[in-house]
Amino acid sequence: MDLDTGVALSRHDDHVDPFPVRRAEPAHAVPAGRMGYDLGAERLLLHTVQSAEAFESLLTTGTLRPDPELAEEAFTDAYEWIHRMMAARLPTRGEGALWFWARTRRKHLVDTCRRSRGRVLLTCRVPRERVLLSHFDEWHLVLNKGLGMPRLPGESEDDAFARWEEEHDDFDARLRAAGMRDAPVRDWPADLRTEIEKSWESIFDRGNYGPFECWQGTTHALNNDEVLEAVRII
Structure with a gap:
């Protein structure tokens, strides 16, 4: 360990980590300044917080893959759907999904680190074609089995919500008539x-949203040569 920089130079005498590894308090885990996200880049800047065990798996095997068993059972329908979308829209294959921030505020990422002591923040650049981007806030409609309905051009927030409520109430009435209101989507x-x-599927279209909203990304795997830096959060 280089005590001046906090960077782990090696794990073993005969092994050098493929990217810088340092330890930091949450406030210093994320470098100061502009985040640098660009959703149109060929290689997307991504952040993810992983467990210490997942990080060791990345160092040991060179590839981090998701554990489908970690998905919350209450949201099985949503996760099964996003996995199907990944299979249809990405050139890769795999079980489950790794989740990343593709654009968020620095303050939010620091707050995430504050809740993640003992875990590892990874800063990555992953080829755009291997990442399925989705709008973070609207993803919650999927989690809660709500209709996706982005705002129309020139439509106010209040008008958009009123339109969504009307459509949602109509859909809900048809769902109740079928006796399926509390049944799984499947x-x-x-x-x-x-x-x-x-x-x-509207959550995948960047044209539906403003230029400064939060986006997430999912991949089937992360390779160690796609990691720019790892920070053990202390």
């Missing part, structure tokens, strides 16, 4: 399931 009648899942 058990819904095919027409209702297709309708809501098609509406969710």
Whole structure:
């Protein structure tokens, strides 16, 4: 360990880490200044916080893959859907998804680190074609089985919400009439399931949203040559 920089120069006498590794308090885990996100870049700047065990797996094997067992059971429908979208839209294959911030505020990332002591912040650059980008806030509509409905050009926030409420109430009434209001999406009648899942695809279209909103990314795997830096959060 270089005590001046906090960078681990090697793990073993015969092994040098493929990227810088340092230890830092949450406030210093994220470098000061502009984050530098660019959703149109060929290689996307991404951040993810992983467990110490996952980080060791990356160092040992050279590749980090998701553990599908870690997905929250309450949101099985949402995760199964995003996995299907990844299979359809990405050239890669795999089980589950690794989750990244593709654009967020520095303050939010620091706050995430404050809740993640003992874990590891990874700063990465991953080829754009291997990342499925989705709008962070609208992803919660998928989690909560709500209709996806982005704001129309020139539409106010209040008008957009009123339009969404009307459409949501109509959809909910049809779902109740089918006796499926509390059933998993996978058990819904095919027409209702297709309708809501098609509406969710709006979260992938950057044109539906403003230029400064938060985006997340999912991949099937992360390779160690795509990591720029690792910070053990203390």
